[in-house]
Amino acid sequence: MSPTIEIKIRSYDVISASLPDDLRLNMSMGEPIALELVQGSRVIDIFKKVPWLGRPLEDTIVVFVNGEAQTLNCELKSGDTIDLMTPSGGG
Amino acid sequence: MKFADRYERQIMIGGFGEEGQRRLANASVFLAGAGGLGSPAAIYLAAAGVGRLRIVDRDKVELSNLNRQILHGEMDLGRKKAQSAKEKLNNLNHNVIIEDIAEEINEKNASELTDGCDLVVDALDNFQARYLLNKTALKKNIPFFHGGVYGFEGRAMTVIPGKSACLRCLYRKGAEHMKFPVIGVAPAVIGSIQAAEVIKYLVGIGKLLTDRLLVYDGLSSTFAEMKLKKNPDCEDCGLTNRIRANQ
Numbered sequence A: 001m002s003p004t005i006e007i008k009i010r011s012y013d014v015i016s017a018s019l020p021d022d023l024r025l026n027m028s029m030g031e032p033i034a035l036e037l038v039q040g041s042r043v044i045d046i047f048k049k050v051p052w053l054g055r056p057l058e059d060t061i062v063v064f065v066n067g068e069a070q071t072l073n074c075e076l077k078s079g080d081t082i083d084l085m086t087p088s089g090g091g
Numbered sequence B: 001m002k003f004a005d006r007y008e009r010q011i012m013i014g015g016f017g018e019e020g021q022r023r024l025a026n027a028s029v030f031l032a033g034a035g036g037l038g039s040p041a042a043i044y045l046a047a048a049g050v051g052r053l054r055i056v057d058r059d060k061v062e063l064s065n066l067n068r069q070i071l072h073g074e075m076d077l078g079r080k081k082a083q084s085a086k087e088k089l090n091n092l093n094h095n096v097i098i099e100d101i102a103e104e105i106n107e108k109n110a111s112e113l114t115d116g117c118d119l120v121v122d123a124l125d126n127f128q129a130r131y132l133l134n135k136t137a138l139k140k141n142i143p144f145f146h147g148g149v150y151g152f153e154g155r156a157m158t159v160i161p162g163k164s165a166c167l168r169c170l171y172r173k174g175a176e177h178m179k180f181p182v183i184g185v186a187p188a189v190i191g192s193i194q195a196a197e198v199i200k201y202l203v204g205i206g207k208l209l210t211d212r213l214l215v216y217d218g219l220s221s222t223f224a225e226m227k228l229k230k231n232p233d234c235e236d237c238g239l240t241n242r243i244r245a246n247q
């Protein structure tokens, strides 16, 4: 078995709206989603593992790793917190 | 009504003083949108005593606006939002010169509409016009105060041209304009933060939301802060594009 890393994900806006009910409830209580990935995974791999986290939105998605703007190619390490959002244009 | 009496409580704030109040009084603010974000932003800017407020909104008041657009009431249904806003703000503070413009912001008029303004408040509801004003503000070298909401969430950031990340650095591509879910308290929080940023900028106190995206999540009652960087290849503020624009 290949070594794994554990990361945490917080999502916002339409991404949160498309989460399964239990995860959305979790998130609205301030609890991020925990996710296990193979070591060496990049942000893009999150969407391969959990497509409902925004695969259809990949061209507008904005990614922050530990609070800093990153690209989909950013390599992840254990303990990272990833914030996923899309442009919020409401006013 | 005396100037110093009316603003006594804010003049008392450290670093604000009568000089800060004069700076507000001498300022011209461009407010794009008199809706969910624009309502609280305009109310607090007028209450604080900015000199001039140019409000641009193409829309008329609809019933479904009233859960959040607190400048408008039932008696305003069908009226132009810019005009309805002006009336309420005049009642709040007659010293503020308010210009109401019921026009759509587009490529042709964006530069002229913002002429004479010291800054732009982005309280719009669509990315097309947001990007256009972001670019206009960059070109005119005036700050741009962004706010956006969705559901119980909201975000705000401040752009100082040439110094900090712009709206296009944050979002390379905007979402399509569509009907979005929203509860009034979300734009109330974000519009107030935009007003606070404008006041701080004009008075010259505090630390602005530059290269930082403030993210409010009303459901978990949390604020998060994301660090941003100016994108050197940004379509709107990147170096190569600025050189090209100047040629």
Ligand SMILES: [Zn+2]
Residues within 6 Å of the ligand: B165, B166, B167, B168, B169, B170, B230, B231, B234, B235, B236, B237, B238
């Ligand atoms: Zn930029």
